[in-house]
Amino acid sequence: MSEAKTPRPTVAAPAPASIAADGSPAAVRSTAFGGITLSWDKLLTTVPIYIGLIVIWLYFDSQTAGKFIGARNLSEMAQEFSYEAVLAIGVVFVLLLGEIDLSLGYLTLLSVALTASFSALSQYSAGVSILLAIVICTLCGLLQGMLIAWVRMPSFVVTLGGFLIFEGIAYHILAGSTINVFDPFISSIGTYYLSNTVSWIVAVIVVAAYVLAKVANYRARAKAGLPHAPVARTVAAAIAIGVVLAIIVATLNSYRGVPVALAILAAFTIVFWFFASKLQIGRRIYAVGGNLEAARRAGINTTAVRWLVFGISGMMAGVAGVMLVGYSAAGSTTTAGPDLLLDVISIAVIGGVSLTGGKGTVWAVLLGGLVIASLDSGLNLMATDPYYVYVIKGAILLAAIGIDVIGKRSSGFSWLRRRTARA
Amino acid sequence: MQSEAPSYSRATAEEPLLQVRGLVKNFGAVEALRGVDFEASVGQVTALLGDNGAGKSTLIKCIAGTHVPDGGEILLGGAPQHFRTPIDATRAGIETVYQDLALCDNLDVVANLFLGREEGQTLIPGVVRTLDEEDMEKRASEALSTLRINIPSVRNQVAQLSGGQRQSIAVAKAVLWSPQVVILDEPTAALGVAQTRQVLDLVLRLRERGLAVIVITHNMVDVFEVADRASVMRLGSRVASFNIKEVTPDDVVAAITGSRSFETVAQA
Amino acid sequence: MHLRKRLIPVITLALAVPTIAAFPIASHVQAASQQARIKGKVAFLFSDFTTSARWQFDKQFFIKDLKKLDPGVQVVVYDAKAAQTNQQNQAKSALTAGANLIIDVPVDSAQAASIIRAAHANKPRVPVIAYDRLITGAYEDAYASFDGASVGVQQGNFLKAHVAKGGTIVSIAGSPTDNNAHLFYNGAMSVLKPLFDSHYYKLGYDKFTPDWNDATAQQEMASALNQLNNKVNGVLVANDGMAGGVITALQAQKLAGKIPVTGQDATAAGIQQICLGNQSMTIYKPVIKLAQRAANIADKFLHHKVFKSAVKTQTGAGGTPSAIIPVITVTKANLAATVIKDGYVAKSAVPQCHL
Ligand SMILES: Nc1ncnc2c1ncn2[C@@H]1O[C@H](COP(=O)(O)OP(=O)(O)OP(=O)(O)O)[C@@H](O)[C@H]1O
């Protein structure tokens, strides 16, 4: 073995191989665009949900003499269930990590208790009450996250502990009684509507933002010499978004307008979608959920990522609790509870978020939320015996998880794929 | 990146780029490495051989910063290195392709190539930096075509790729950062004939580009196809080091099984 | 969270209905207080303090009243935290510690029978008083509770008195898994059903509410109003918590205060809504009276006497002598003289009432 210490050899940076010169099929064709690929698996896992939703809507509408697909019911539906979808945003992130947060139902109740008691008992202003409740819930989430990420305790165990602790604190604050909240600002969150003009302006802004973002994206891809999706497809998408928004706004405006709660949900969804898909930290959450070890080896601070996600989860519970107080103008031990947890997990799973981590988007809360909201609202409208509600919700959750599991098995839908490929 | 031409002239450098001297690693009572010497030179493929439990993975994990050795030293270009984490080794120019590939199946090829090293662009100065998808996609496509890795789209999820493609992506991920040393742990173990071919070609291309390539393998055919040198480990020590052109597969197997002892452990 | 409510077995008060008289029998234990000072230990086993605010009142009133009768007697309070097994263990500890009397608010009426068996097998035999909820399957020495069956009846009667002929009534009942919810509902329907059958009223919407959840009650009320095109003339709501939700739904349709809304529990929130004119009535269970009766009965047992009553409640193991306290319909008119006067709701908790 050579003992001499010679200067370290220089290693030249590798050069790009001549792609065209040797005529090899080296050029990587990028047919997909911006991460959107239309795969059979994706279609097969979402189409049943859409069909299910349409069936549910038509059934309820026929059973309620057209009341179900009425502006008033849809508006009330949005108002009643936006908080669940907001809570589900936190669940989406937790599930993306492949973790679980069992404490959410009672953390939401804690937020309810804090908001109500700060506002009605301590007589703090609405802003202070809301902020304090959300901050405290975020801290609770971070605390759980600390035990999970740093101490490496299983999330199942930690959040089960949180479940009991938050229950205890919330019950202590509420002392078994109902606290009426008369603050008009807090009530406005759950019971007010945007004015018709504001709704239209917001809708136009959203479509304009979409178009602008797409234009910027085309420019950037052109600059980088990358292929881009056909312009026609993007134009079609923009028009589709515009039409859907117009229908929603027009319908809701024909009753009382877009509920503030729905606007809050929309804002949170957009912000967190951006966070998850456009920022480095979002990408890293997916990485940690997809392959923890790979993420660790890639130098990602997996501890911090996991910690942050439980903070988000706690924060969304805080927000949901505030919205719930806004909606019911009161806080009591029966305003929220563990049943909420099942609902929000259903929402996420129905929306396509996988329980095993790494798969799903924040948009899930809109689709899943719509399904759960439709069910609850329709069954309420029909005054269905609650026993059936439990059974139906359980069945739907199982169906959604089943679709997820079958879809993930590589052979899951292969027979169908083959068949369609032949056709 | 990767704009300079490789200097093949130095491929047979006098001094090995990576030198490991007397490396010791114990796991409790298990002496996984008992003073191992090892070296890898630029523009060469060095095969690391040995039976199960010989200590190969432990050795490369020390080199890759996953394990901190209990004794001995690791020199890169003559300079001693003290890796505490995989990131330290990565920064020094050592990239490792683990046996399990360490890919995120749920992410697309671009995201995997840039895992942990995502490129950003300023959206709101000082406040929001978004991912620079275009630049990453462009660089990913370039890197893959440089290595002549053929996949339908860099926006495909890794889960949708074949075993050989996944292995190639894992290699590309390592090479993307212009390392000096690339370590591959059993890169062909799970692959069929055609895909093994793909990956071996890829290994040869890394050599062409003047990298020091270390390949752990149990496959003698692979060794004689791509390796320039081979180091054989047994029970935590290096028992032989060959210039592949000077030996037969039987010699190598004999060294691995210990049926023949090799006096000289000579460097070229 | 409603474990406690879910676990209440089927028989609790249903068995009590046919056997209890309308009014409690005058106390047999009046004279007991004049007797000599005695020492002793009373174990008061509560189901759980967290889900309902009222148990704190029961505890305070009972201890105060018993101390008046027997200053030398010590009351040890236990909280089973909504788990019957906890209570079982607490009963055993109490017996080991030498309790002379057990007062039990069972978590689970049927399972609590084992507490009675253990107490009676103890040497010396320790008597057991079932408090607020019946213990079934064993013979408790006394049973002190409210006239739960008449809660629904009073709610029904209130609507009957305040909704004009031809009116449409909405019913928002309690948790379908809680036997009490059915009991209240059946009580109200004993008054209203004949009126529905004769088309005097119309039952427009009829639903039980999982977990007594007030947000769910609010959603149900919104659905009911939608379904009935806001043509609602009275709302039968099982308790104050849900009444709060119902009122918020009515407010959204500018109907709050224009329609009779019932309640139960005389919570501060309920009283607030009554003073604001949104809720019409609530049912007040005068805990102060129940605690007083229980203290009198306890005093009797502590003096090794037996509590006798013409009112018997079927436990499944014989008729237990019972003290049944009537419940009171509270409206704006009488709340000062009842809930407030008893100190059940503090004046300061209901500034809306301008008392
Ligand atoms: N983390 C660990 N803890 C304890 N012992 C270990 C650990 N890692 C490796 N060893 C032990 O060290 C020895 C060398 O293991 P190593 O994984 O390096 O062998 P290898 O040559 O890579 O074998 P293979 O060909 O099977 O992969 C073995 O005896 C093994 O059991």
Ligand SMILES: [Mg+2]
């Ligand atoms: Mg190994």
